[in-house]
Amino acid sequence: MTPTERAHIAMFSIAAHGHVNPSIEVIRELVARGHRVSYAIPASFADKIAATGAEPVVYTSTLPTDDDPDEWGTELIDNIEPFLNDAIQALPQLAAAFEGDEPDLVLHDITSYPAPVLAHRWGVPAVSLWPNLVPWEGYEKEVAEPMFADLKTSERGKAYYARFEAWLAQNGITTHPDRLVARPRRAVVLIPRVLQPNADRVDESVFTFVGACQGDRAEQGQWQRPAGARKVLLVSLGSAFTKQPAFYRACVKAFGDLPGWHMVLQIGAHVDAAELGELPGNVEVHTWVPQLAVLRQADAFITHAGAGGSQEGLATATPMVAVPQAVDQFSNADMLASLGVARHLPMADATADALRAAVLELAGDPEVARRAEEIRRRMASEGGTHRAADLIEAELAAARPAPADA
Template structure:
């Protein structure tokens, strides 16, 4: 039998729901196993982190937050420069915070560049908790290089890479920035393999898929399906890019007063319900809902296809209409459609007629239900939270035999 000492684990992430939420059940499990977990996070997420039993280590961040998604800009370089700038100013804060209390193991979100630098400085293992799809063998040549060629040729892009390389070199790391970000030493992937493109070409010695780590989410509250609802539809575009009043009005036109249907329309905090006009009687409009609780009772899901929502839809075997808005959402939408459990609609084509047609076809197709059940079973076999914690414990030093 193998036993381990009570370890000090340090987790590092940023103030974004899509990066913090996937890690929470894993952290809760590590705490339950007796480990001490310090979680470096900006103040806005400290309370959520503390609820897992971890100790928040609060640092100041310069990154745009979910409260101001427009602050990210519009050019590709606008999406990557802030992470480096934030890392440069956050690293000294984090080094001071852990001085004299260095961890045995570093866990980190893919966006937390200071974490592997600190692990290198401290001489401890680093494990990435990866919340979305991972690069496969050939990814750089097939996707990254064509996508970044223009950026790397620009003056601003050259300056970014020079600054990044110099920052890493100053801390004794000679890895190229692209590999530093996308090719960790070890990664526990918090999505199901079903969502991963070219899964057969992923390096299994680095990336291990554990599927959904969802927990019971009881602290988020419950939702009750109305007694007279024959079918329930959830519409949610996540927490960040929710300022889409035109899209919500199309949903109202598509499903308002549709016989037998009850619609839960989550509009986020950037849209006033008054902007939507008259709300049909079968629609409840919310700024936020306990998404997993609704999905457990829903018959269909219109989603932006973020990693969290995509796997929650799969875990609850809910047919999906994917309307991707940014980043990995497009790849997730393609994977969901390829699995035969979703339809993908570009935002510009997500009209009332198209949305209604897609939803009704999905829920009436028994083959979609069969495929969803198959994916759900495959996800359950991946192990989820307990498997993630097992993999992390396997990376801890100071193993003793007994």
């Protein structure tokens, strides 16, 4: 296939910023190259998808949303079972939506279980757009098996796996549930290789790292450093695990009225700014900020170390204090610290004194600045959005039969 040949590509994801945002610029680039992209997504993200030029295919989801992260529960089975429940009820919706308009290729986030099922049904290739760290050779024995051992012997866990296997079998798939997403045929990895644990053991014939696919984010708005602010600090715990008023108060205590510093504090939708008390003049508080625009002017970043925030900090060479909240954020925090551009500060230890000391140490260390700039340059060389689109077009070309006179 030549780059000018138009194809129909179907993308599948869930209503979560951490899973939609990494794909946005890739989708925008595919549309710009002339492809028709249908993007299956719940209604709350339809406008965001439409802005890329893709056509939103709206389906109803039963997954908890960023509006109430507590709905995810506290046990491992609570975290994974909703994805199966959602997949089972979403599959008929999605099959009907694409009936008679089947795509040439399926793209999907790692959370979208119906996508590989539909690709199998349609006989088209599936490519995973992977938004975080990937499994390496040996991952199952080193990480997955110990993590899932208790679940697999519990009654609820056995029922989950039996139901998952039965659903896959009904759809003609014999792949074990654990491998359905974790071991795709092909994946474009939307994080820099430098964030990947055991990168030397990753099968790069399957997983190709393309680095940050961020774009200019102009549609998110701009931010301007205030006059007189010699140093700028951004504090953000992302979009999901933001119910942390005590943590935000510690940040205000640590940096409020600190000479020369200006703090931009994003508190999310679950905390009222009034809970933080009286705010000094060098502190601005928002429910949401154009994060990349702030980071391009920031001198330090206190982050939950989600995949998106971590790579935005690296892409802007901003030193980070990582205060992880859940899932892969803990390993991301350790990886950032190992690169010499961040400190991992557990939430329980994130006092005002500890936060201030960590930020000042990082921001004042020229070796940290040197390492951060080196990583920024290395990331830029991975290709980003354009390379991701090239890889997807290569999959399209491989899937299409050669002309008879070739």
